Amino acid sequence: MTKNVNSKEAFTLIEVMVAVVIVSVVIVAMIQMYANNTHIFISLQKQSKTNQYSSFFIGNEEYGFEDKTISLDDLVRDYDLHNDLRRKLKEIKAELLYTEVETIDLSESSPGEDEDLNDGSASSMVLEVGRSVLKTENASSSLLRFKIR
Secondary structure: OOOOOOOOOOOHHHHHHHHHHHHHHHHHHEEEEHHHHHHHHHHHHHHHHHHHHHHHOOOOOOOOOEEEEEEEEHHOOOOOOOOOHHHHHHOOOEEEEEEEEEEEEHHHHOOOOOOOOOOOOOOEEEEEEEEEEOOOOEEEEEEEEEEEE
C-alpha cells in the first residue's frame, strides 16, 4: 500500500478521548485526596484546641468538682498570657460537669480496735472518684478526678 501524500500522521479521536479520561481520573483523585487531607487537618486542629483547653482545666485545682459555666479565661487566670490570647479565651464559654462515680470509705479498711495505731485515732478518710467533663461549643473532653476528704 502506498501512502497518500496529502495525509498527515495525527492522533485519532479515540486516542484523544482516552487521554482526556485518564487525565480527568487523575485530577479527580487528586481533588479527593486534597479534600480528605483538609478534613483530617481540621479535625486534628479541633482536637489540638480541645487538648489545650483540657490542659488548662487539669492545671487548675479550683475547678472540676462542681457543675459550673465559666469562660476559659477563668481557668488560666494565674498564667501570664498575651492579651490577644486572653481576649479570645474570654469569648469561649465552657461548661464544667461533675458526676460522682464512686465513693470509697477508707475507715472501713482501717485496723481493728485491738490493733495499736501510732496516733490512737481511726482513719476517717473518704476517697471520691468522679468524672469531670469540660464542654465547649465545638468539643468536649472528660477525665477522672480523685478527691480525698
